[in-house]
Amino acid sequence: MKSLRGIAFGVVCGFLGVGLLLLATNQPRGEPIQLSPPPTPAPIIVHVTGAVINPGVYSLPSGSRVKDAIEKSGGLLSDADTTLINLAMLVEDGMQVWVPYQLEDVVDFDNPAVLEGEPTQGQPTSKININTASQIELESLSGIGPVIAKAVIQYRLENGPFKEIEEIQEVSGIGPVTFEKIKPFITVRGSPGN
Secondary structure (H helix, E strand, C coil): HHHHHHHHHHHHHHHHHHHHHHHHHHCCCCCCCCCCCCCCCEEEEEEEECCCCEEEEEEEECEEEEHHHHHHHCCCCCCCCCCHHHCCEECCCCCCCEEEEECCCCCCCCCCHHCCCCCCCCCCCCEEECCCCCCHHHHHCCCCHHHHHHHHHHHHHHHHCEEECCHHCCCCCCCCHHHHHHHEEEEEECCCCC
């Protein structure tokens, strides 16, 4: 009987050993990890205005440049001035891309008749548009040197076009005295929104 118990005990231990071995080797398997593609970046919305064929609000893919925004708006008008904008700059959502117009006429400040408002034969009498004027054109105004001219251009790039000529006094370096000197010779006529 002892040997029968020993055999039975050995068989039970064997089954337990095999069961533990099977349990250890057959761990439950989880679900395989499935990788999803990265999310598509949301489009960016920009407002294109100024000297373009179709000013308006446009949707562009992420990573677009100012050049792409202008192309989306139909391209440049013939009187567009791209010297003041960076066509390679990345556009950001909510950004306004403003393309200035070229200045067509130049005031002759050396002609006293023009300074007094009396046009003379063959002399240009148009005012300088402070929204589109180049640095050289701005420097032609009395009391405006290179530093202030750059400040005017920087101000328009950061804040958009001037709506009224009086707003030029918000530029550092242009106070009431300088404004009164240049007031007869500046305009915002022909600017976006005017």
